[in-house]
Amino acid sequence: MEKKVVPKCRFGQHSYFSAEGRWLPCCSHPAMGEEFDRSIFSRDEYLLKNNDSVDEFHLKDSFLNWIEHIENSYESNLDVCKGRCSLQSHEAMKKDKRIHWTMEELEEYEA
Numbered sequence: 001m002e003k004k005v006v007p008k009c010r011f012g013q014h015s016y017f018s019a020e021g022r023w024l025p026c027c028s029h030p031a032m033g034e035e036f037d038r039s040i041f042s043r044d045e046y047l048l049k050n051n052d053s054v055d056e057f058h059l060k061d062s063f064l065n066w067i068e069h070i071e072n073s074y075e076s077n078l079d080v081c082k083g084r085c086s087l088q089s090h091e092a093m094k095k096d097k098r099i100h101w102t103m104e105e106l107e108e109y110e111a
């Protein structure tokens with residue numbers, strides 16, 4: 001099977017705000033440390049206080065570009081993303097009927 005990350009955070013459905021009011025894509029993404037410092041989510045644009053709407057974080061250009069990058073550049077992804085959101089992990093969840101993606105969405109990646 002192709003090595004690919006299929007980000008479960010793609011539509012913002014796993015996002016949360018940290019105690020400092022920072023939007024993060026999922027609870028597995030580092031919220032501190034070197035990897036966090038290098039990520040787009042350490043930028044001020046991801047602080048709630050710098051935004052007008054909670055609903056628009058997952059529509060930011062930087063987030064959409066990041067999603068595109070992690071889908072198309074497997075080796076440069078964080079290990080946590082390779083593990084939690086690999087195509088293989090989606091397959092396993094699908095078998096367990098725990099998948100929340102539609103079959104059509106997943107088939108997009110299997111093509």
Ligand code: SF4
Pocket residue numbers: 005006007008009010014025026027028029070080081084085
């Ligand atoms: S592990 Fe990575 S790709 Fe998966 S939901 Fe979290 S941030 Fe997104």
